[in-house]
Amino acid sequence: MGTAPTTPPIGAVTITSTHALVQLTGDLDVAVADRLRDALTTACESGRHVVIDMSQVRLIDSTALGALVRAHQHSKHDGRTLCLVRPSRFVVTVLHTMRLLRIFPIFDSPSDATAWLATVDRPG
Template sequence: METWTIKTPDDTRWAVIALSGEFDLYAVRRLREPITTLIEDNGPWIALDLSQVWFIDTTAVGMLVRLVHHLRAGDGDLALVAPRGQVRRILRWTNLTCLFPVFDSLSDMLGDPATR
């Protein structure tokens, strides 16, 4: 993964992490600590903006599954925003689009009353 940014939009419980580049073993290692800190500071509601991610591997898929279970155990959730191309295909092929709320855009997620 090349970069990520973290933001918390106003009037929502969600912390949004926007990723870019490859979401792979290297990225998973680099993201563990920031995600743990984010959960401790802001609570168990995380949205991953994947609109700029063009590749995902099995390590990242495994991290997503573990993370959603961890967040839900803390009465939170994990939403995926705008997965494209190979990332969306992998999520569909592994049937993980049924596990996560998946939104086409951040504005769709924030505008959905169920996610506020």
């Protein structure tokens, strides 16, 4: 009798002094919607900018897309920015098709995103 397989984390969240990094993995669909919402809520409630590393995500469905949009709105309401890192071609196509591509700053790496966020926080 073996142990039951563990469910891999869909969104590991790391909070730093300047931002919350959410590292997403796998397919973002209805099967992982609750865990995705939990990870995004944790990041948004940190009071920091949110950087979402999507480099290990292949696809996204409407449920997950809705969660991303709500996280963006939550961050914006709090005066913070939500950035995406390395979304797949499929994810970019979905964002473009839904006319959402322009609301998410997109970067090649988490360090590129955090460097840009540092310039956003500078006064004048």
